[in-house]
Amino acid sequence: MNAKSGKGFGILVTFCAMFLFWLLLSGHIITEEGKLDVLHVGAGIICSAIIALISHDLLVKEKGEKMLSKSFRFVIYLGWELWQIVLANFDVAYRVLHPKMPIDPLIIEFDTSLRSDFALVTLANSITLTPGTITILVDPEKGKFLVHAIAKKPADALLVDKTMQKKVADVYMEW
Amino acid sequence: MVLIDVIVILFLAAGIIFMFTGVIGLLRLPDFYTRLHATGKCDTLGEVLIIAGLLLYHFFVYSPGAELSVKLVPVKLLFLIVFIFLANPTATHAIMKAAYKTGVKPWKKGDARM
Numbered sequence: 001m002n003a004k005s006g007k008g009f010g011i012l013v014t015f016c017a018m019f020l021f022w023l024l025l026s027g028h029i030i031t032e033e034g035k036l037d038v039l040h041v042g043a044g045i046i047c048s049a050i051i052a053l054i055s056h057d058l059l060v061k062e063k064g065e066k067m068l069s070k071s072f073r074f075v076i077y078l079g080w081e082l083w084q085i086v087l088a089n090f091d092v093a094y095r096v097l098h099p100k101m102p103i104d105p106l107i108i109e110f111d112t113s114l115r116s117d118f119a120l121v122t123l124a125n126s127i128t129l130t131p132g133t134i135t136i137l138v139d140p141e142k143g144k145f146l147v148h149a150i151a152k153k154p155a156d157a158l159l160v161d162k163t164m165q166k167k168v169a170d171v172y173m174e175w
Numbered sequence: 176m177v178l179i180d181v182i183v184i185l186f187l188a189a190g191i192i193f194m195f196t197g198v199i200g201l202l203r204l205p206d207f208y209t210r211l212h213a214t215g216k217c218d219t220l221g222e223v224l225i226i227a228g229l230l231l232y233h234f235f236v237y238s239p240g241a242e243l244s245v246k247l248v249p250v251k252l253l254f255l256i257v258f259i260f261l262a263n264p265t266a267t268h269a270i271m272k273a274a275y276k277t278g279v280k281p282w283k284k285g286d287a288r289m
Contacts, residue, residue, distance in 0.1 A: 025251065027244030089193055089220045092213055096200035104284045105209055128215055128264035134208070135268055136275045148208050148271065148281065 007056070014059045015052035019044055073171040074122075080167065084130040091131040095150065104151045107136070110158060112143040112165050119172040126164055133158060179235045186228030194221035206282035207274050215267035222263075223256050230256075 022044035023029060031037045095103055114120055117140070124135040127147055132154025137146040149155035157163065200213025230252040238246050 024247060024254075027247040029243065085216070085220055088216045089196075092200060092216050093193070093196040096196055096203055096213055101203065103204070103209060105206075105281055107281060124268060125261070125264040128267055129219060129260075132212070134211060134215060134271055136271050146275075148212075150209060150212050 010056040010059070011052045014056040015048050017059065018048035018051050022048060070172060077122075077167055077171045081126055081129070084126075088129060088131040091154075092150075102151065106149055106152070106155060108147050108149055108155050108159060110145055110147070110165075112145065113169060114143050114165075114172065115140070116172060119168060122171070123165065123168045126168065127158070130154075130164065131157075176236070179231065183228045183232045186224050186231065190221045190224030190228065192221075193217045193224065197221060205286070207279050208271065208281050211267055211271055215264065219259060219263040222259050226252050226256055226259070 023041075026040055026044065028037045028040035095101060112123065114123060120138055120140055120143070124138050124145070127133050127135045127145070132150040134148045135145060136148055138144070147155075147158060149158070158165075194217060197213050197217030200217065201210050204210045204213055230249045233252070234249045238249065
């Protein structure tokens with residue numbers, strides 16, 4: 001796939017996503033007489049085309065390399081992540097409501113092999129949403145993370161086990 | 176209909192409980208960073224559970240037999256959930272980074288409350 005067809009693919013994907021988004025938000029597809037609602041759908045096509053031409057490089061950055069398998073892995077990862085969010089909330093609730101408040105905050109630093117924007121954002125947001133840790137800073141060039149942990153145990157999960165780093169690296173195939 | 180009512184009430188109650196825990200955390204925890212732990216996590220799940228409850232109610236009570244634009248309201252609520260999952264942690268990072276860069280000192284175990 002050369003650079004030019006890659007660009008055309010990016011514009012097409014952005015246009016489809018934007019147009020679908022327009023249809024779902026407006027809901028004016030068929031008029032009361034049962035005909036196609038030309039005014040609203042046409043306005044949607046024009047707006048989506050303008051957006052796709054101007055900002056297609058924001059949504060689809062590189063060529064569509066292994067996009068399908070990455071998206072599929074991401075959906076599986078999302079299921080695990082949702083469960084972690086529920087655990088995180090019970091963890092915070094326990095620490096907050098416990099009379100002695102079992103907290104021992106510390107700041108930790110670790111390196112990862114991740115480099116692409118999507119992978120770094122996924123890991124940063126996942127760290128914030130999972131039990132006991134929040135991302136403070138991310139260095140995109142070195143893949144370095146600075147994380148605030150509320151106690152020793154959640155910090156060890158990132159430093160020693162590295163479950164989450166491995167999972168995110170698996171999703172984006174950036175070991 | 177009664178079953179749907181019960182499920183929706185359970186969702187809303189769970190959401191309110193998590194939001195409430197977030198508020199207690201905001202008041203009880205000792206410093207800026209630990210308070211963000213309480214608000215950043217509990218707010219996300221609390222809001223999502225409340226919106227999910229509203230979504231279910233609309234889907235089962237208002238959607239059947241309605242026109243298309245009414246039927247699409249649950250889809251809009253679903254978009255809201257996605258945006259909250261993206262925007263809430265990001266806003267937490269932004270606040271956290273600003274505090275760290277301006278030199279807010281993190282609380283250590285044994286320090287006095289700030």
